[in-house]
Amino acid sequence: MTTHYGARPTMKDVAARAGVGLKTVSRVVNGGAGVTPGTAARVAAAIGELGFRRNEGARMVRTGRGGGVALLLEDLADPFSATLGRAVEDVARRHGSLLFSGSSSADPALERELALAFCARRVDGLVVVPAGDDHRYLLPELAVGIPAVFVDRPARRIEADAVLSDNAGGAREAVEHLIRHGHRRIGFLGDRPHIHTTTERLRGYREAMAVAGLPVDEAWVVTGPTDAATVTAEVDRLTSGAAPVTALFAGNNRITFGALQRLPALVARPALVGFDDLELAPLLTPGLTVVAQDPAGLGREAAELLFRRLDGYDGPPQRVVLPTRLISRGSGESAPAIR
Incomplete structure (x- = not known):
C-alpha cells in the first residue's frame, strides 16, 4: 500500500499495514479490550510508520x-x-x-x-x-x-x-495525641470560619477536648485570615499571658508555615501538630508532626x-x-x- 504524500492516513490504512481488521485498530486506538499484545504491537508499529492521528472532531461527534x-x-x-x-x-x-x-x-x-x-x-x-x-x-x-x-x-x-x-477525625486524633503527651491548654488556629474544612477540624478539636474532660477557653480558638503576619501575631498572643497554651493545632499548611516562622523566637516553645503534611517536615528540628491527608x-x-x-x-x-x-x-x- 502506498500513501500519497500529504494525505492524512486513516484507520483503514493502519489496518491494511498491520494486517488486521478495522475494529481491531479501533480497539487499540481507543484503549479497548480484547486485543492480544502481539496484535496491539503490530497496530502500534503501523500507526508510527504512517503517522496516524485520531480524528478528535469525529470522536466528539460520535461520543458526544x-x-x-x-x-x-x-x-x-x-x-x-x-x-x-x-x-x-x-x-x-x-x-x-x-x-x-x-x-x-x-x-x-x-x-x-x-x-x-x-x-x-x-x-x-x-x-x-x-x-x-x-x-x-x-x-x-x-x-x-x-x-x-x-x-x-x-x-x-x-x-x-x-x-x-476525614477532617474531624484527623483533627480529633491530633488533639488526642497532644493530650496523651500531657497538654491541657491547646490552641486551635484555623482558616476562615465559613469554610467546611475549618468547621470540621474545629469540631474534631472540640470533641477531643470534651472526651478528655478538658475545658476550652474560647480565647484559644482562632479562625480567620491565614497570612503569616496574622498567624504569628496569634501565636504570640496564645503563648503569652498568665495561662498560655502549651500546644498548638494548626488547621492547614499555610497556618503551619506561619507558626513555624514564629516558634524559634519563643522562650517556651509549644508543641505543634499541623493538618497537612509538608515536603520538608521530616528535615525540621524537631521534625514536624502532622495529620496527613491523601x-x-x-x-x-x-x-x-x-x-x-x-x-x-x-x-x-x-x-x-x-x-x-x-x-x-x-x-x-x-x-x-x-x-
Missing part, C-alpha cells in the same frame, strides 16, 4: 464528548493542589481526555467565572475545589448533562458528588467518579470520605514546658 474535563483549584502552586491536580490529570489521560485547570484564588466570584467559562467551552465535566458557599449557578449546566464532582469541600446549596478527607487519593477518587458519571452512571450524589493519618516526628511529642 468534547475531549476535556476542567479542574478548579484555589491555587495551582500550592503543594496540596499540585498533587491533587496531577492525580486528576493521570485519570483523565487514562480515559483519553485532556485536563484544563484554573485557580480561583479562594475568590467565589472567580470560581463562578472560571466554571462557567469552562462550561461555555463545552468541557465534558468539572472537578471543583470550591471557594464559594452557593453553587446554584451550576444548576443549568448540570441540567444539560455536565457533571460536577466537588473535592476537599462539598458543594453548597446543590446536591453533587463530593470526595472529602491529596492524590482525593484527586483520583474525584476524577474516577466524574468519568463514571460521563460513562452513564446516574445514581444519587455520592459522598466519599478518605481517612487521614497521624505522622509523629517530634514537634507534637514534647511535654508541656514548666513555667
Whole structure:
C-alpha cells in the first residue's frame, strides 16, 4: 500500500499495514479490550510508520464528548493542589481526555467565572475545589448533562458528588495525641470560619477536648485570615499571658508555615501538630508532626467518579470520605514546658 504524500492516513490504512481488521485498530486506538499484545504491537508499529492521528472532531461527534474535563483549584502552586491536580490529570489521560485547570484564588466570584467559562467551552465535566458557599449557578449546566464532582469541600446549596478527607477525625486524633503527651491548654488556629474544612477540624478539636474532660477557653480558638503576619501575631498572643497554651493545632499548611516562622523566637516553645503534611517536615528540628491527608487519593477518587458519571452512571450524589493519618516526628511529642 502506498500513501500519497500529504494525505492524512486513516484507520483503514493502519489496518491494511498491520494486517488486521478495522475494529481491531479501533480497539487499540481507543484503549479497548480484547486485543492480544502481539496484535496491539503490530497496530502500534503501523500507526508510527504512517503517522496516524485520531480524528478528535469525529470522536466528539460520535461520543458526544468534547475531549476535556476542567479542574478548579484555589491555587495551582500550592503543594496540596499540585498533587491533587496531577492525580486528576493521570485519570483523565487514562480515559483519553485532556485536563484544563484554573485557580480561583479562594475568590467565589472567580470560581463562578472560571466554571462557567469552562462550561461555555463545552468541557465534558468539572472537578471543583470550591471557594464559594452557593453553587446554584451550576444548576443549568448540570441540567444539560455536565457533571460536577466537588473535592476537599462539598458543594453548597446543590446536591453533587463530593470526595472529602476525614477532617474531624484527623483533627480529633491530633488533639488526642497532644493530650496523651500531657497538654491541657491547646490552641486551635484555623482558616476562615465559613469554610467546611475549618468547621470540621474545629469540631474534631472540640470533641477531643470534651472526651478528655478538658475545658476550652474560647480565647484559644482562632479562625480567620491565614497570612503569616496574622498567624504569628496569634501565636504570640496564645503563648503569652498568665495561662498560655502549651500546644498548638494548626488547621492547614499555610497556618503551619506561619507558626513555624514564629516558634524559634519563643522562650517556651509549644508543641505543634499541623493538618497537612509538608515536603520538608521530616528535615525540621524537631521534625514536624502532622495529620496527613491523601491529596492524590482525593484527586483520583474525584476524577474516577466524574468519568463514571460521563460513562452513564446516574445514581444519587455520592459522598466519599478518605481517612487521614497521624505522622509523629517530634514537634507534637514534647511535654508541656514548666513555667
